[in-house]
Every structure is written in C-alpha cells, then in structure tokens.
Amino acid sequence: MRYLCLVYGEETKLEGFSDEECIAYDVGLRQSGHCVASEALQPVATATTVRLRNGQVSVTDGPFAETKEQLAGFYLIEARDLNEAIQLAGRIPPVRIGSVEVRPIRELEGRRRDPGAHRTGRA
Amino acid sequence: MIGHTIAKTIERIYRDESRRVLATLIRLLGDFDLAEEALHEAFVAAMAQWPADGVPDNPRAWLVSAGRFKAIDVIRRRARFDDTLVEIAYELETAADDQTLVDDQHVEDDHLRLIFTCCHPALAPDAQVALTLREVCGLTTEEIARAFVTSPPTLAQRIVRAKTKIRDAAIPYEIPAPAALPERLDSVLRVIYLVFNEGYSPSSGDAVTRPDLSGEAIRLGRLLVTLLPEPEAIGLLALMLLHESRRAARSTQDGDIVLLDDQDRSTWDRKLIEEGAALVETALASRRVGPYALQAAISAVHADTGDASATDWGQIVGLYDVLMRVAPSPVVELNRAVAVAMRDGPAEGLLLIDALLARGDLGDYHLAHAARADLCRRLKKFEEARAAYERALALVQVEPERRFLEWRLAKLPN
Numbered sequence: 110m111r112y113l114c115l116v117y118g119e120e121t122k123l124e125g126f127s128d129e130e131c132i133a134y135d136v137g138l139r140q141s142g143h144c145v146a147s148e149a150l151q152p153v154a155t156a157t158t159v160r161l162r163n164g165q166v167s168v169t170d171g172p173f174a175e176t177k178e179q180l181a182g183f184y185l186i187e188a189r190d191l192n193e194a195i196q197l198a199g200r201i202p203p204v205r206i207g208s209v210e211v212r213p214i215r216e217l218e219g220r221r222r223d224p225g226a227h228r229t230g231r232a
Numbered sequence: 233m234i235g236h237t238i239a240k241t242i243e244r245i246y247r248d249e250s251r252r253v254l255a256t257l258i259r260l261l262g263d264f265d266l267a268e269e270a271l272h273e274a275f276v277a278a279m280a281q282w283p284a285d286g287v288p289d290n291p292r293a294w295l296v297s298a299g300r301f302k303a304i305d306v307i308r309r310r311a312r313f314d315d316t317l318v319e320i321a322y323e324l325e326t327a328a329d330d331q332t333l334v335d336d337q338h339v340e341d342d343h344l345r346l347i348f349t350c351c352h353p354a355l356a357p358d359a360q361v362a363l364t365l366r367e368v369c370g371l372t373t374e375e376i377a378r379a380f381v382t383s384p385p386t387l388a389q390r391i392v393r394a395k396t397k398i399r400d401a402a403i404p405y406e407i408p409a410p411a412a413l414p415e416r417l418d419s420v421l422r423v424i425y426l427v428f429n430e431g432y433s434p435s436s437g438d439a440v441t442r443p444d445l446s447g448e449a450i451r452l453g454r455l456l457v458t459l460l461p462e463p464e465a466i467g468l469l470a471l472m473l474l475h476e477s478r479r480a481a482r483s484t485q486d487g488d489i490v491l492l493d494d495q496d497r498s499t500w501d502r503k504l505i506e507e508g509a510a511l512v513e514t515a516l517a518s519r520r521v522g523p524y525a526l527q528a529a530i531s532a533v534h535a536d537t538g539d540a541s542a543t544d545w546g547q548i549v550g551l552y553d554v555l556m557r558v559a560p561s562p563v564v565e566l567n568r569a570v571a572v573a574m575r576d577g578p579a580e581g582l583l584l585i586d587a588l589l590a591r592g593d594l595g596d597y598h599l600a601h602a603a604r605a606d607l608c609r610r611l612k613k614f615e616e617a618r619a620a621y622e623r624a625l626a627l628v629q630v631e632p633e634r635r636f637l638e639w640r641l642a643k644l645p646n
C-alpha cells in the first residue's frame with residue numbers, strides 16, 4: 110500500500126534542520142525498502158502557480174495559497190498499512206516542528222495495479 | 233413457528249455474544265459491512281436450524297462459522313463482477329475451520345482489535361464515538377442519533393465516512409504495538425469518557441442527564457478493564473462509577489441542578505462508591521498515576537463523607553496539585569482554585585481565578601465566570617458578583633445550568 114507523506118513546516122523554522130539529518134533519514138528509509146521516491150523542495154518563494162480558466166492560462170508568482178506552514182518536501186512510501194505509514198512519517202525530522210500529511214495513493218482504474226492493493230485494511 | 237425458549241436463548245446470545253462474534257468476523261472477512269451482513273445471516277441461520285438441531289455447545293463458534301460461510305457466498309456472487317474478489321473468496325474457503333480461532337484468548341483479542349480500530353486517532357473524533365457506539369456497543373443508528381441530538385441520516389453518513397476511511401487509508405484491524413499503546417489507549421478512554429459525559433450532562437438541550445449513554449460508557453469501561461487492566465483504564469472506570477453514584481442526588485424532579493454541597497448524600501449509591509473507591513486504590517498503587525485516576529481520587533474524597541462540611545479539602549487541593557503536574561490545563565487550574573477557596577477562604581480562590589482570566593484563559597467558559605461570581609458573592613462583593621453571573625449567563629448552553637445561574641443572580645441583594 111502506497112502513501113504520499115507531504116512535509117509541511119514554517120520555512121523559518123525549517124532552516125534549523127541540517128541537510129545531513131534529512132539525508133540520514135532518507136538513506137535509512139531507502140535502505141529499509143519503504144521509500145519509493147523522495148525529494149526536498151526549494152522554498153515557497155520559488156513557486157509558480159498555473160491555472161487555466163475560460164481558455165486563458167494564468168501564471169502567478171508563489172504557491173497555490175498562502176498558508177501558515179509551507180510544503181517543504183515529500184516521501185512516497187510503501188507501507189503495510191496506515192499504522193506503519195504513521196510510524197515511518199513520525200520519524201521524518203521536520204515532524205518535530207511542522208506537520209506531515211499522510212495520504213493514501215489512489216490506484217486509478219486501468220493503470221497497472223499493485224498486487225496488494227485490494228487487500229487494504231486486512232489484518 | 234420457533235419455540236419460545238429457543239427464541240429467548242437466541243435473544244440472550246445476541247445480547248451477550250453478538251459483539252464478540254462481529255469482532256471476530258471483521259478480522260476473518262477484513263470488512264466491517266461484510267461482517268455485519270454475515271452476523272445478521274448467521275443469526276437468521278441459527279433461528280432456522282437450532283429448533284431442529286438444538287442449541288450448539290459453543291454458540292459463538294457456530295455463529296462465526298455460519299457467518300463466514302454466508303460471507304463466502306456473498307463474495308463469490310460479487311466476484312462475478314470483480315476479479316479481485318475471487319482470490320479473497322478462495323482464501324476464506326480454504327482457511328481451516330480452526331476451533332482455536334474462536335477460543336477465549338482470540339475472542340478477547342478480536343474485541344480489543346474492534347475497540348482500538350473504532351477509536352483510531354486517524355478517524356474524526358465524532359466518527360470514533362459514532363462507530364464505537366454502533367460496532368462495539370451495538371446501538372442502532374437511530375438510538376445514537378437521538379442520544380446526540382443529530383439526525384439519523386447525518387449520523388449514518390458519519391459512520392459510512394469512517395468505514396470508508398478505514399478501508400481507503402488501510403487502517404489495520406489490530407491491537408496497537410506496545411510502543412503505540414499509551415497514546416492509542418488515550419484515544420479509547422477519551423471516546424468512552426465523551427460518551428459518559430454526553431449521558432451525564434449533555435452539551436445542549438433540556439435534560440440534565442441521559443441515563444442510557446452513561447450506562448453504555450460504564451459497560452464499555454468495564455469491558456476495557458477486563459481486557460486491558462491498565463491503570464488509566466481502571467482510573468476512568470472509577471471516575472465514571474463515582475460520578476454515577478450521585479445520579480439520584482444531582483438534580484431535582486424538575487430537572488434543576490443540586491450542587492454537591494446541597495445533595496442528599498443518603499441517595500448516593502454506596503455500592504458504586506465502594507467499587508469506585510477500590511478501583512482508585514488499584515490505579516493509584518501503580519507507578520503510572522494518570523489524570524483519570526487523579527480525578528477519580530478527588531471524587532472519592534467527596535464520596536468519603538456523608539456530610540459536605542466534613543470534606544477534606546486539603547486532600548483535594550493536594551490531588552489537584554498532582555493533577556496540575558501530570559495534566560495541566562486551565563480547567564484543572566479553575567477547579568483547583570475552587571478547592572483552594574474551600575480550604576483557605578474565598579479571597580484566596582478569587583486571586584487564582586482572576587489570574588487565570590487575566591492571562592486570557594477560559595474567558596469564554598461559563599463555569600469560570602460562575603465560579604468567580606460565587607466567590608465574589610461569598611465576599612459580599614455583590615456588584616462584581618452580578619457582573620460575573622451575567623457574563624456566565626451569556627455563555628451558558630444547557631437549560632438547567634441557565635436556570636441555576638438566574639436563580640443565583642436573582643438572590644443577590646440589591
């Protein structure tokens with residue numbers, strides 16, 4: 110079962126985390142086989158938001174919305190169930206000062222299915 | 233026609249065992265709705281077969297087995313439209329019909345699994361309550377809706393959303409690992425206490441107490457203590473029993489509030505008090521004294537004497553001191569201030585409450601202003617008392633409390 114862990118935090122507070130600490134966690138996660146993908150993001154000031162309304166493309170500077178905590182990075186993980194995903198998310202370093210949203214991946218009809226997908230929720 | 237005694241037996245078994253059968257079926261079938269259907273079908277089968285075959289030696293095992301086979305039929309039918317179910321049906325069929333899977337230990341585990349899953353913190357708090365009352369207590373959607381003054385469709389939606397989340401986010405049906413247990417147990421206790429409080433003093437509306445919810449909460453508390461005798465589970469049960477012991481004294485025939493000081497203590501249920509006090513001792517004897525045990529201990533001190541004026545306020549303040557270390561909160565601070573006022577005089581208590589309010593805490597809490605008003609009244613600061621009662625009245629939510637405050641306000645000398 111795959112989950113996307115979205116790491117949010119106030120950027121000024123996130124500056125306090127060393128790259129070494131984040132890399133160390135990432136390496137551990139990859140070695141454990143739980144990590145499908147992971148990246149850190151450039152600060153929210155480098156973001157650009159694109160919309161299409163009434164046939165017009167609109168491009169604006171900044172994130173899709175001003176929020177108190179900003180998206181700083183993500184981990185796409187493989188976990189047995191939500192409890193394991195929570196355990197893994199709870200060790201992401203910024204969780205101490207920010208928030209990690211854990212969202213299950215939705216397998217779309219027609220895409221190649223993960224063989225374990227239909228057995229969600231079973232003990 | 234089904235014989236009268238068989239019908240009675242099946243009714244009794246439904247009352248006593250259906251929740252445990254459900255808990256096991258959820259584990260075997262991996263789905264709440266399927267398990268509920270299977271449970272229903274199992275009892276239908278029992279009513280059809282037991283009159284002829286007799287009541288089985290192990291009714292629970294029989295029901296689990298019958299439920300499982302009915303579910304396989306359902307899955308096989310659905311598998312015609314959904315290949316992914318073919319494998320599940322196959323696995324269910326070939327799983328050994330192992331009698332040990334329904335022995336006492338496994339059943340206890342399944343029951344705990346059910347409780348912990350319904351109270352999973354990933355579910356919205358009101359969903360945890362609704363799901364627990366529905367699946368663990370067996371209340372109908374209508375009963376739950378009535379108890380919480382919501383509409384049945386709203387409540388049904390809440391439960392559907394919770395089950396959907398359990399499925400889509402893959403919340404596992406398991407007893408939490410030891411490392412996660414304290415936090416997860418916290419969640420369960422919070423749900424039980426919430427249910428109890430809804431029954432004891434509902435958050436809105438007319439009645440001062442709603443007996444059925446409190447009874448359910450106590451039943452749940454007892455079940456939890458049997459399955460998991462942790463100190464805080466014991467503490468919560470003690471607290472609920474001690475609160476419950478005062479039910480008869482807590483309000484008048486017209487539903488008006490009777491304060492602790494004025495209650496007819498001869499109507500307090502001494503059996504509940506004895507049981508609660510004994511549980512307090514057990515909880516406090518453990519090394520891990522938590523907030524429920526401490527609140528229960530405070531309640532036990534009140535229950536210890538038949539005469540309000542003989543209350544050991546020193547001991548109560550001492551317990552609040554510990555509670556402030558273990559689980560500090562503005563409400564605990566307020567309650568401590570009220571106890572200090574009883575021990576040291578209203579002026580001392582007023583200082584503490586004023587400090588609390590000055591900090592910006594509890595400004596919107598009607599009981600903070602009511603407490604302040606009472607202390608001002610005792611100090612003969614009648615203008616301040618009036619202002620505080622009026623502030624409390626602007627914030628109060630429940631009818632009996634409103635009437636009480638209005639009565640106090642009216643009794644102030646001009």
